[in-house]
Amino acid sequence: MEITFAVLLWGVRIAFLLLLYLFLLRAFGVLHRALVAERAVDGATRALGVLIVERNAGHAPRVGERFPLRASTSIGRDAGNDVPLSDEAASARHAVLELRDGDWWIEDLGSTNGTVVNGTRIERAERLHFGDELAIGRIALRLEKGAG
Amino acid sequence: MIAVTRRRPELGLLFWVGALGVTGSVAVAAAEVAGFRPQQLVIPVTFIVIAFALHLFLAARGIRGDQLLLPIAAALTAIGLVLVQRLASNLLVQQLSWTLIAAGAFAATILIPRDLTALSRFKWTWALLGVLLLLSPLLPVIGREVNGARIWVGLGTVTFEPWEAVKLLLVIFFAAYLEEFREVLSQTQRRFGPIPVPPLPYFGPIVAMWAIAMVVMVFERDLGATLLFLGIFLAMLYLATGEAFYTLIGILLLLVGGYFAYHAFGHVAARVDVWLHPFAEDVRFDSGYQLVQGLFALANGGLFGAGLGNGMPDRIPVVWSDFVFDAFAEEVGFAGALALLALYLLFVYRGMLIALRAPTAFLQLLAAGLSFIVAVQTLVIVGGNARLIPLTGITLPFVAYGGSSLVTNWMLVALLIRVSDLTARVKGTP
């Protein structure tokens, strides 16, 4: 019994040291992956995009207007949005267009009338490519490369 | 509506933290005479629950950015709980309570202020608050003197050290002030050869603020805090200006000041003498006793340690706050001690990386300054424990017993996470 207990005890002690090192190594791994992700974004944000108005409802926004995109661009009826759309059919905070790992994503923020991409209404979030068309309310916007 | 973030890597790491905490606690408990009792697992399990709760809190708030700082801080705190259980089990519940308060402070710092740049706008408020906090231990009723240093404030039975909070305020103030100072510096730069001439009206307030901090700490006879404030000042100055010259002047001031302090203050002279000759006959049983026992503990550790629960830490006076590192190294050896140092370095490194990516100068200086605080605290106390520099009263962040230190350090983690979150929102990382 004495021996078994002693062996178990030493097993726990060794386990502690091992866990300490395993945690350290995993933490390094997480850091490394985070750095890779960050670098990818930093690289990608040099080639940001632009939203060009294709079709509007009424006067604003002007057709052909270009909205330069940031890494995270908010779209909606509220004036505080990066891309303000004065359309009744658009919610105050309608959607957000985000750069994630170098890809553009449109995310619907739970709007009343939904967001349409290339004619199809999206579930919640959808990946966009350059040339895709976004429809919010009665306004259509096209995602293009460039600075605006 | 705030989007919830998944934070999977953080969750994964927290499981490892949990395993670490439980294993350590079991090892320490099993080595005791009373043996292992399942109810002793309450403490580590409670802490793990707290850590996971913080994780869920961050996820629910949609906090993006870094996922490494919380697990590392949690791992260090978990190790700290294991060590308090080992070295001063009567203080364990108290330490857990402080951990709970620290978690609350962490959550509060995540939530407020809503806009981090508000920190830079109220810099003079922070400066004033800092000075008041520094002076509070000198007040008659609530100030307390412990072991010759008057740095404590007590409200009822609870005591804490205000200077711990001041170190955060100081970094915020310096970061805000130096952001402006940098702009001025880049416009009106004059030099005498290699020596830069700083525009004095702008240099004045910052030196004054620093001088106040130094004088107060000297008055309150806390060697460690004085050293810490000097280090923070020099580091922030270097970060903002890049002038090695200021750092050199600062180090010179330190040496000159140290020389005068050695001759003027008995307790400074005592610390330096112990550092230089700890094994001398008239020192080792008296003022050098603590350090000598600490060094023996290190020597007993060897490569893999004597085993958790198998060392002899009760030979070291006040081991749970001043000499945790030596006690830890005795039981887990050089291997374990190296891993611990690596954890701290990883934490600091991550903080510096966050600083590099931060979008504004203020945030860069803030994050770098906060990371520097953790680095310098660790280096100073481990250096003192290993007789590389004289011993000071600074405690090992997250690990040593001490409430004020734990709370302010977790607030520090929260601030760094917020900077990282802000950066992620601007630059667009998940």
Next chain:
Amino acid sequence: MTRSIAANIRGLTLTIALAFLVTSIGVGYWTLVSGEELSADPFNPRLVAAIRDRPRGIITDAANNKLAESVQTANGYKRVYADKTLAHVTGYASFQFGASGIEAAYAESLIGQDPADPLSQWRARYLRERVPPGSVMLGINQAVQQAAVAALGNRRGAIVAIDPRNGAILASASWPQYDANLISDPATEDAAWKQVNEDPNKPLINRVTQGLYPPGSTFKIITGAAAIENGVDPNAKVRVDDPWQADKSWGTYFVRSSSRAHGDYTMADGYRLSENIYFAKIGLQIGGPKIAEYAQRFGIGAPSRCDITAAKGQVSRTGALDRPTLIADTAYGQGELLVTPLQMALVAATIGMGGVMPTPHYANEVRDAEGHALRVIAPGPSGQVINPETARALTTMLVGAVEGPGAFAFAAKIAGVHVAGKTGSAENPSGAPHGWFVGFAPAEAPTVAVAILLENSPKGGEDAAPLGGRVMAAALGK
């Protein structure tokens, strides 16, 4: 333009990383490298282990009388010492102040982990199994010890008696003493420690092994040995005229004879009448390097092999004898010489044993809890220091120094036994000369060798000689 903050951050991070590296190296030093260096320190954790928490082994004398044992108190165990006169030998064992003497030197044996039983060390460290400790048996002979203590009385100094055949130390007395019980008792240790450390007479020092004194005329034994083995004829007569100097370059320095001698002296006369000028002359004749060499061979200035740490002593401050005045001075036992009483006892023992120097040891045996011998401490002789013929010649002369007409060491005589010995009166800066006596008996086949040292004794060696006789008599059973 000022540097970018990013660049500064990188610079600071690099500095921090370097600082961490340096710190890790520092920690590495103390955990990995310093262990050897610290293992001899009385604060070594393994030494102070089992002082308070577990009973420690017993220390006994040669007749198995208990000298030190562990006694249980309300707060654990403490050490109790039965024979206060052996405090310097047993040492003390305090949780706070560490251990000294036998308690320190045999600490591993006393906690049940004697090196002769490596399994016990493993079991203790990894299985936490404690082997009940046994005992350490010293060579101290109660009768001789009591005689030595009585002889020394309240005079500052040291008496040591060894068995020249095997180096076992039969008696070891040092005055002033201290009470080891007070230091080993947690209730009184702080006050007692303060007191013994502040006492200007330094009671903690074991003067037998750590007291350093000029040997005075007892050193002439070594000079004589060196002379005989380097071509000096002990029977040749040498002219002695007091005072004496080799030449005018010595200035005001003269060698003085203690009996204002004028005459022709052989070496036997030189010993019998302790004639300084004789030995100064032959010392100069054989030269400084030879004297230094023989002093080293007899152990002066060389690390001691005793199981309790003993001082090395010195031949001179630099280790060499280069000036003629220094050579002359050293030859008759002054100069810059410093020796311990133990060393001089070994010199006597060597002469008695035909030139073979024994290795001194306080402990004779380590036993386990059942009383079986685990390890016998018998280190064997240190070496052949001088030729047997030289030793025989010196023995005869030293017997003459005790029994011959006008012998200075006459008071050391023992009825029915031939005693060989030499007195010494060592001049020293602190006042009256130190009184020495070294000797062995019976001269033809000695079973005891002694060294007596009385600090600042008015009649010097004359005071020491009778003590030598008494102690040797006790050892011989008289």
